Amino acid sequence: MKAMLCTHYGPPEEMELRDLPSPVPGRNQVLITVKACGVNFPDVLMLADKYQFKPPLPFPPGGEVAGVVKALGEGVSNLKVGDRVAVSIGNGGFAEEVLADSRRCVAMPANVGFDVASAFIVTYGTSYHALKDRAKLKPGEHLVVLGAAGGVGLSAVEIGVAMGAKVIAGASTQEKVDLAIKHGAVAGFVYPKLPLSRDQQKAMSDKIKELTGGAGADVLYDPVGDQYSEPALRAMNWEGRYLVIGFAAGEIAKIPLNLTLLKGCDVLGVFWGMATQRDPKRANESLQEIMKMISDGKLHPDVSAKFPLAEGGKSIRMLMDRKAMGKVVVTMG
Numbered sequence: 272m273k274a275m276l277c278t279h280y281g282p283p284e285e286m287e288l289r290d291l292p293s294p295v296p297g298r299n300q301v302l303i304t305v306k307a308c309g310v311n312f313p314d315v316l317m318l319a320d321k322y323q324f325k326p327p328l329p330f331p332p333g334g335e336v337a338g339v340v341k342a343l344g345e346g347v348s349n350l351k352v353g354d355r356v357a358v359s360i361g362n363g364g365f366a367e368e369v370l371a372d373s374r375r376c377v378a379m380p381a382n383v384g385f386d387v388a389s390a391f392i393v394t395y396g397t398s399y400h401a402l403k404d405r406a407k408l409k410p411g412e413h414l415v416v417l418g419a420a421g422g423v424g425l426s427a428v429e430i431g432v433a434m435g436a437k438v439i440a441g442a443s444t445q446e447k448v449d450l451a452i453k454h455g456a457v458a459g460f461v462y463p464k465l466p467l468s469r470d471q472q473k474a475m476s477d478k479i480k481e482l483t484g485g486a487g488a489d490v491l492y493d494p495v496g497d498q499y500s501e502p503a504l505r506a507m508n509w510e511g512r513y514l515v516i517g518f519a520a521g522e523i524a525k526i527p528l529n530l531t532l533l534k535g536c537d538v539l540g541v542f543w544g545m546a547t548q549r550d551p552k553r554a555n556e557s558l559q560e561i562m563k564m565i566s567d568g569k570l571h572p573d574v575s576a577k578f579p580l581a582e583g584g585k586s587i588r589m590l591m592d593r594k595a596m597g598k599v600v601v602t603m604g
């Protein structure tokens with residue numbers, strides 16, 4: 272089987288397509304014929320040796336896949352050969368076959384395609400966990416989403432809308448804001464690219480306050496970090512909840528803690544990957560709930576670009592260059 276391998280840390284264009292032996296499933300594992308693999312920002316970070324989890328070289332990136340069960344390992348009773356499944360695997364999805372823990376696989380309804388199924392676990396799983404379990408978002412609240420047209424950002428927009436929140440989308444271009452509005456955001460604003468002057472930071476806070484009727488954000492979803500975080504925190508409502516999702520803009524913001532005192536607000540860390548390990552049963556229930564909402568037409572993961580495995584590097588380059596809208600996937604065969 273073919274796999275696109277990161278053989279050394281560096282640009283995604285330097286990955287190599289190689290033939291590897293077909294893996295053999297161990298206890299509780301299934302072998303999956305991969306049909307599509309979702310691309311996420313951790314793939315960018317892994318290739319640059321900047322991610323907290325470091326697979327040994329050489330490795331295929333790709334943390335989530337959808338495909339067909341090809342073989343069962345010992346002890347697998349919940350799946351059979353031929354089942355269509357989606358699963359989060361950490362890395363390894365840039366390949367024609369992968370091994371996965373059968374207990375983490377989510378069955379795919381007949382009306383959900385492989386590209387969509389490969390593109391929801393990390394993003395929608397993260398946002399569902401963030402908005403439901405961590406922020407306890409309530410109907411009618413103002414949810415402000417930064418990076419609102421990115422993978423996790425757009426999923427937060429959609430889940431926020433489905434939970435009855437008034438969603439405000441922030442992004443770096445009008446085209447991105449428009450995409451978030453197409454997915455249900457009631458309003459949006461464009462923020463400038465870095466570096467931000469003091470005036471630009473204040474303007475960003477003021478815009479969030481204006482779009483939330485002067486009150487500020489009840490829940491703020493921040494996957495971008497860096498200089499965007501402090502102005503966003505300055506625009507929180509009293510007893511708001513600020514969700515720390517990621518740092519796609521580069522630096523991890525260092526926040527003056529007095530801001531949380533003045534707002535009476537909570538800063539909540541979100542680590543979906545760890546949450547799935549600590550409570551796999553709850554994580555699997557969440558993913559099944561999300562899959563049902565997709566199948567029922569209540570959520571619409573937006574796959575904006577697809578690349579064949581041999582051009583997998585281009586998919587990661589799109590995220591690196593801030594060009595991805597919604598999700599980018601790699602398709603096999």
Ligand SMILES: NC(=O)c1ccc[n+]([C@@H]2O[C@H](COP(=O)([O-])OP(=O)(O)OC[C@H]3O[C@@H](n4cnc5c(N)ncnc54)[C@H](OP(=O)(O)O)[C@@H]3O)[C@@H](O)[C@H]2O)c1
Pocket residue numbers: 310311312313393394397418419420421422423424441442443444447494495515516517518519520521541542543544590591592593595597
């Ligand atoms: N906490 C968790 O459990 C969890 C789970 C999944 C992902 N994450 C994190 O969430 C972040 C977003 O991941 P994603 O997969 O959604 O990535 P993505 O699709 O590439 O979206 C990231 C967004 O960040 C914004 N951005 C700002 N500065 C950027 C820069 N210099 N380069 C690239 N993007 C930049 C972009 O929106 P604008 O251009 O509109 O600013 C982009 O749409 C990452 O930091 C990732 O590690 C966290």
